[in-house]
Every structure is written in C-alpha cells, then in structure tokens.
Amino acid sequence: MSANPPPIAGFFPRDRTWHPKALTPDYKTSVLRSPARPLVAFGNTLSETTGPAFGHDMLGPLDNDLTLNFARPGMSAIGERIIVGGRVLDEAGRPVPNVLIEFWQANAGGRYRHKKDGYLAPLDPDFGGCGRTISDDKGGYHFRTVRPGPYPWPNGPNDWRPAHIHFSVFGHGFAQRLITQMYFEGDPLIARCPIVRTINDPKAIAQLTARLDMNASVPMDALAYRFDIVLRGSRSTLFDNRMEGN
Numbered sequence: 441m442s443a444n445p446p447p448i449a450g451f452f453p454r455d456r457t458w459h460p461k462a463l464t465p466d467y468k469t470s471v472l473r474s475p476a477r478p479l480v481a482f483g484n485t486l487s488e489t490t491g492p493a494f495g496h497d498m499l500g501p502l503d504n505d506l507t508l509n510f511a512r513p514g515m516s517a518i519g520e521r522i523i524v525g526g527r528v529l530d531e532a533g534r535p536v537p538n539v540l541i542e543f544w545q546a547n548a549g550g551r552y553r554h555k556k557d558g559y560l561a562p563l564d565p566d567f568g569g570c571g572r573t574i575s576d577d578k579g580g581y582h583f584r585t586v587r588p589g590p591y592p593w594p595n596g597p598n599d600w601r602p603a604h605i606h607f608s609v610f611g612h613g614f615a616q617r618l619i620t621q622m623y624f625e626g627d628p629l630i631a632r633c634p635i636v637r638t639i640n641d642p643k644a645i646a647q648l649t650a651r652l653d654m655n656a657s658v659p660m661d662a663l664a665y666r667f668d669i670v671l672r673g674s675r676s677t678l679f680d681n682r683m684e685g686n
Contacts, residue, residue, distance in 0.1 A: 458641065496574055507521060517547070519547065539579070603629075
C-alpha cells in the first residue's frame with residue numbers, strides 16, 4: 441500500500457444545488473445555525489489540497505469491529521450483527537486509497553454512550569459505539585457492528601431519527617473532508633425524518649441509503665450492507681495547454 445497520495449492540483453467546485461438549503465425551518469436547529477449572509481467563494485489554498493495522510497499502523501486490532509472493541513472479555517455487543525462495507529470514490533469514479541474513515545452510532549436500542557443522551561433506552565455495557573478504519577488501495581473499506589436503533593428527538597412533538605451511522609472521512613486534502621450519515625434500505629422513518637427532508641433530490645437521498653448486500657453477508661453470523669462514499673473530485677496536474685486540468 442502506498443503511503444503517499446497522488447499529487448493534486450485542486451478540487452472541483454462544489455455543486456450547491458446538490459446540497460440541502462442551509463435554512464430549513466422544519467429542521468429547527470438550522471434556524472440558528474444557517475448563515476445570515478450570502479456565502480463567499482474562494483479558491484483552494486495549499487493547506488486545503490494537501491494532507492492529511494494516514495496509515496494502517498495507527499489502527500488497533502479491533503478498531504473496525506464495534507461488536508468487540510468495547511466488550512468485556514468473552515462478551516459481545518447486543519443486537520443484530522451487521523457488516524458495512526463499500527468503496528471510497530471521488531466524483532470522477534476514481535478510488536481514493538488511504539482514507540481515514542471514522543464512524544459512530546447509537547446502540548441497538550437507539551441510545552448513544554454520551555452523558556447528554558437522555559433517551560430512556562438502556563446502555564449496552566459491551567458496546568462503545570465508535571470505531572475507525574482506513575481504505576485500501578482500491579478505496580475499499582468495511583467494519584462490523586450492530587444495527588443501530590431509531591430514537592426520538594426534540595424537533596417536533598413525535599419526531600424520530602431513522603436508524604443511522606455517522607461517518608467522518610478524511611480524503612487526500614482538507615477540501616475533501618466529509619461528515620455524513622448512512623441510512624438503511626427499507627426503513628420507513630427515512631421519508632419522515634425532518635433532516636432527510638431537507639434534501640430535495642431523491643437521488644441524493646438514495647446515495648445516503650445503504651443497500652442490503654447478501655453476497656457479502658456471512659451465513660449464520662451477519663447481514664451485510666453496501667455503502668459507497670463519494671468525495672469531492674480532484675483535478676489532475678495542470679498543463680500549459682490545459683490549465684483547468686482534467
């Protein structure tokens with residue numbers, strides 16, 4: 441595995457029409473968090489197009505197994521065991537290797553191991569709810585966990601978050617940084633979620649929804665879900681006769 445990412449000349453401009461609007465009153469938190477003034481665009485700086493770089497030597501032996509990485513000896517997390525995997529790609533369909541992928545989630549009952557989580561569902565003493573891995577040379581990644589449960593949240597009188605897993609992804613430059621969530625195919629709460637409803641394009645919602653992957657499932661052990669992650673695309677090195685790169 442190469443520890444050095446390929447040289448990057450810059451990243452494609454963001455397509456703002458693909459992103460949700462910053463202000464969506466049905467998602468109450470956005471009222472206070474949305475910008476009060478128009479956005480100002482700047483070109484990529486050197487710090488945005490370089491680093492950070494990560495290697496597998498920073499991983500622990502159970503970092504990508506949430507069923508065991510917090511469990512007591514001889515124990516395992518409670519819940520439906522699943523495998524989540526896929527590829528990290530850029531907008532041009534190219535694999536992005538050596539990407540640090542961090543993930544965190546609620547337990548099978550829908551509760552986070554966080555002191556401010558007030559949901560009455562019980563904590564699992566053998567589930568910490570977080571882990572990490574690094575994509576391989578072909579952009580591939582996978583981890584084991586339990587399927588998280590849905591949970592209520594104080595947005596509306598009876599709003600529930602669908603089952604989901606949070607992702608933090610470091611690409612080959614800070615301009616590729618992505619923080620997102622993954623939902624599960626067939627969950628009826630997806631269409632009801634005020635956060636998901638901020639997304640206007642059904643195709644964008646589909647890209648946030650993991651598909652059942654029976655080919656990757658382990659019989660008598662764990663179902664598998666496929667979730668490909670698409671990062672901002674990079675231009676190739678600039679040439680005198682093609683200054684925009686390709």
